[in-house]
Amino acid sequence: MTLTRRKLVASVAVGAAFMQAAPRLARAQAANTIRIGVLNDQSGLYSYIGGVNGVALARAAAEEFGNRGFNVEVLAADHQNKPDVGSNIARQWIDRDGVDMILDVPTSSVGLAVNQVCRERNKAYINVGSATSDLTGAQCAPTTCHWVYDTYMLAKSTGGATVRAGGDTWFFITADYAFGHALERDTSNFVRAAGGRILGGVRTPFPGTTDFSSFLLQAQASRAKVIGLANAGQDTTNCIKQAAEFGLTRRGVKLAALLMFVDDVHALGLQTAQGLVMTESFYWDLNDRTRAFTQRVRGRLTNNQPPNMVTAGNYSAVLHYLKAVADMGVAQAKASGVEVINRMKAMPTEDDAFGTGRIRPDGRRIIPSFLFEVKKPEESRGPWDYLKLLQTTPAEEAFRPLAEGGCPLVRS
Template identity: 60%
Template sequence: MANLLSRRAALAAGGALSVAGLRPARAQAPSIKLGVLSDMSGPYSDNTGQGSVTAARMAIEDFTRTRPGIRVELISADNQNRADVGMSIARSWYDREGVDCILDVPLSALALAMGEVVREKNKVALYTGPAASDLTGRACGPNHIHWTYDTWALAHGTGTALVQEGGDSWFFLTADYAFGHALERDTGGFVTAAGGRVLGQARYPFPGTTDFSSFLLQAQASRAKVLGLANAGSDTINCIKQAAEFGLTRRGMRLAGLLLQIPDVHGVGLQAGQGLVMTDSFYWDLTDGTRAFTERFHPQNRGIRPTQIHAGTYSAVLHYLKAVESLGVAEAKANGAAAVRRMKEMPTDDPLFGRGEVRADGRKIHDMHLFQVKAPEESRGPWDYYKRLRSIPAAQAFRPMADGGCAMVRT
């Protein structure tokens, strides 16, 4: 049933592409082609990577099961956490491989750079992986949607909560690129708005840094009450482990994982991670719907439970395909902006996030949740790591549309 990977596609992605043709070929019927552009082998691979491919495939299977007349193809590639590599793949996919929609893109610099390309080609990008809130602000556009979370939502949930609990002085350890800068900026804004102070920051080169000792010493010397980790993936894991080794938490400093996901907690362990507070849009053990999805997902993903990025990819693919069905495959392929408009017109609804909507600025909104990592004695077993402190309703969880500076929004 699988279509063969073309020689040209293999060259475009350095051999990292895979193709899943999920329906028998029918020459007379055009197919929709999706591409998952992700981190397949780097620091974010457990949070995105092959798990995003699995989630996209599950959404396609669920959608086409009752709609056999719509054919969907799926390919994937490794962006190597380099914007230039990712841009080359994206252009090749749009220009030569017939890709209609690119998904995931867990690199804010790449997602920001892709905005003009996806508009120029009149295709679709569904950003389920990157975090920069600018994607629905100054860099908003008619051909892309920011789906799962963003730096504003993460900062709003975690920054505000910790200041209210007494964590009124912060030091940031920040990955030195677009995502880290945006997360530090947005969180710092909420800290000061809540009456707290930012005492300093240390920015480290990304990628390639594994020893954070000098940066942690700067944080310790600042005497801040909270160390905000404006990073993700294996960088966050290393920071938390090394902070424990340095005894920062024993001396009273709290750690805030500003983009902490379930594989990161698994990698850190509850002994070092207990008490960490984070904001997330998804937890595998949150509802009957999330648990049922996880039971299908994790055996296909090396036993790793799904992250919010995996869940967002499933949700985004499902809604996009509903819009394609409503618009018609030929029109959706010819006019990506029209497909995005239809996605905004239709309410979102899926078992992972419930009902929601896509706003005019391209921000998909749903509830966010403030979680705390359990102590070892509170956990019932592997992957039982979070307790929910509170939920943030969709209308409050994301930046007000009028405040983002999106040119598509009429104020």
Template identity: 60%
Template structure:
């Protein structure tokens, strides 16, 4: 009788021990989405990046891999000191293992250095400066979605080939704008074109009138907008008010997201040529993801390339952590991510190079005319697929200290 009474207790003890063993074997992972939630890039980044990260976790099914994943988020306000302070607090006090998003190049460079110091992981999706995989590359940072070299080769190269051989730049006065002008100027010159002038614009700014008048007066065939977000939207709107394109000059949006074009509308943005690595309507897989994303977004907005990048990099990061069963050594995790080919529904197959550059195809798009658009998010027609090994900077040209020889 006593044996019968003790048996359930024994089974309960065994079950408890098994549960303790399972808990001990589980790897806790904390991912921080550090982006712009209130400023010029909030449509590109913001809550959409959090939604994308959560969808990636849902699709990965962490329980099946012995992982428990938590997502946290914060607003860096497009200020490097704020971004660095949040990153430091997250790493030191809040046990964050990986930070992603990072829109705004000056902020991303600051986060990257803190991440190296703390031996954690930073995967940039939203910031453009190619210096992240060039002179300022680190063993702890990966650059995922696009960069200034890819944009220059895509949009800049296409515009020159179409006859736009003289350029004037409106350049956002911080790291991103300056590197985008630098890299696009190199492509223009290489293809036989010429930069006839440029002007630095405050970031952010709402009034581009004086800058557009300078560009108009230059006589350049192309006005290159080396800016992004609401700055790009405002510049394009005001260029329309000045009749710049009607006067024969072309606008080149060097970093344009689908959310920007949606805000402008096809009537204003029609004919704009741009380069992106993702568009919601590319194929069945991008459409399926975008429908899920839109259901969780206020207003039903479609994902930007930055949001797609957050989804993609979180998936790949979790795959690496599941293999390693650890998050303690950030550089080791990044090395594992580089060793594993990338493959996801939004970007397809790719690789991460030694310098931290994620390689995948980019696409040259043209904004549809209103008569061609079948709905509010039917924005682009694809002109060209640009292979990843052609659009991104060659590995041996970036001056990354991690690249030998």
């Protein structure tokens, strides 16, 4: 084909017009795209609690929400359980990558660090994986919601039930960082309020502790009726396994696993875990809605396992956040994390994983908590049928009273 001067000029003009339009198109797409960053442990001792499954259910919620006039992108990163790594990723996501909301962030020291970054940058932050109740206490922020559980709820339910069952003397094995400290503090308050006594405790290095034998022997020497495990993940399962090897439970010592997930029961096996009590705000086999939700999302998860409290929480949090964005408009939601969190607080929460709930002024989402006992092997009907419900704490009673947290957002 002969390229005439007229055709060449026309081609150049079209190309120049496209090059001029492309940046405008990209800016328009970015302006109409909500970006969610799932920040969690994807390689360490908490990775099996959330990790890639937490990312998968955040994406499932975005897909289920659908395109309602704006696009949704879900990013993911591994904070390695290090506060400096987590806060650096959060800054880069917000400053460079245009992330509008940060989600999950287990490991309370990392969760608190990211809380500060989002407050400074005025970006929405929904913490699902961290437990420290300080997120809705002295360190609460107008940009933050705390979604599925915290140390106060765990202490009240599991700790309170253990004291009522006669466990009135305690020794704590505590992970030496913000989460462990908060869980020991909150549980100790409930033990003392019920007339119990704290006989001692030891703090274990985090992360990196795998041998808990010397700590368990100190607990045994204290003659406490209850060893409170103020830790989580592989630290908890290692403590339980090693306590069984020493025969502590056969000698009448009660183990109180203050934060335990159904995944931990799976890792331990019912023969070892039977009889332990644990508190959750979600269990896949709790009711018809949780079973239907599990059936819908299970194929997205590693080894076709059911969701746990944290992964279900990521799904739930993304749905409610996107409902708020749709209600207020993308431009306003992108402009102010404070405003989108305020809109979330003004709207009741509703989803198949957790049912109905609400968000208080301090950012605490209010939902029921459930005390479970791990089944005996002969009671289980099959894989992942591990828990039986002992009691339910109503939503308005499950978490620390609003006036007692010390959150500056709460007007007296």
